[in-house]
């Protein structure tokens with residue numbers, strides 16, 4: 537929720553610029569817009585924060601993944617390795633480009649592991665859609681070895697990990713293309729918004745074209761320029777881009793504050809028997825939007841959640857049963873009720889979604905409780921929360937042994 541905590545005059549000023557011209561459309565209309573180009577400025581800001589050569593704003597993070605996949609050459613019938621622990625958008629995007637999601641194991645980074653990816657590879661595997669979950673990042677060195685050894689395409693869904701990095705490279709920039717979400721719940725919000733990044737000019741051209749009905753945006757008259765590919769309308773509006781721009785400027789400050797709060801919480805909780813933490817593959821690159829604690833087993837995690845509820849502790853997610861981000865909740869996928877007939881027709885004979893066996897994911901997500909880190913907390917708020925978490929864990933772990 538970090539971005540929305542700091543919503544204020546800066547966002548209003550950027551939106552006001554757009555309202556004064558009335559030019560809500562991101563392309564063309566050069567005279568009416570009087571030099572106001574919020575989508576372009578938003579993209580420039582993202583390039584500055586991530587170091588990406590190219591960034592393109594779209595209407596949401598789900599559209600951003602679909603665009604990244606399509607621009608990376610992934611389409612009908614391709615097998616794409618995906619995570620069982622993500623927001624369903626990562627899976628839907630694979631289906632929406634007509635490809636086939638194949639689930640693999642995660643590790644304690646909460647992301648796909650190199651080992652999990654390697655085990656899921658078949659002769660039909662074309663790509664990996666890697667999700668950087670819960671503000672952190674996947675363990676990229678071993679993953680890149682597998683990607684390169686098997687000559688796979690990597691697309692990163694960094695919907696929850698904008699401004700996180702691994703050994704100096706921003707999430708989203710390891711593969712062919714990557715995506716970020718700027719929905720209401722992320723480190724920065726546009727209301728609804730997404731960004732696709734790449735370092736490859738050709739891929740950028742496809743991203744730009746695909747997300748606007750195939751318009752190549754070359755030449756003066758919109759609609760009459762060349763249309764090299766078919767696409768769809770995933771455009772962002774200038775109003776949303778204006779909010780995203782003001783919010784993303786605040787991200788470096790949010791990230792620094794989040795890191796301080798997360799460190800303080802971890803110091804309190806590392807003294808408590810029964811608490812360990814999800815692994816951050818590069819702690820220096822953490823966006824620190826979540827504190828991810830692991831309990832010894834599923835039962836103590838469930839007891840801890842009950843304790844939190846009984847004692848009024850809020851601001852946490854128990855993904856295993858209480859959120860929509862885990863495969864156990866995706867009944868529609870198991871029943872193949874997807875919007876993509878093509879995917880259903882090719883999926884049914886090739887993947888048995890009723891019987892997916894991922895014991896590591898079941899164990900890790902069953903033990904995981906994540907707290908949203910707030911940048912507006914005071915030091916006392918953090919100490920109080922740390923003490924409350926510690927007390928609940930102590931009693932629930934004692935009860936379950």
Ligand SMILES: Cc1ncc(COP(=O)(O)O)c(C=O)c1O
Nearest residue numbers: 596597598623625695696717719
């Ligand atoms: C990992 C991940 N990817 C993609 C999305 C989708 O983003 P949006 O809500 O902007 O469409 C989300 C949203 O929560 C997400 O968590």
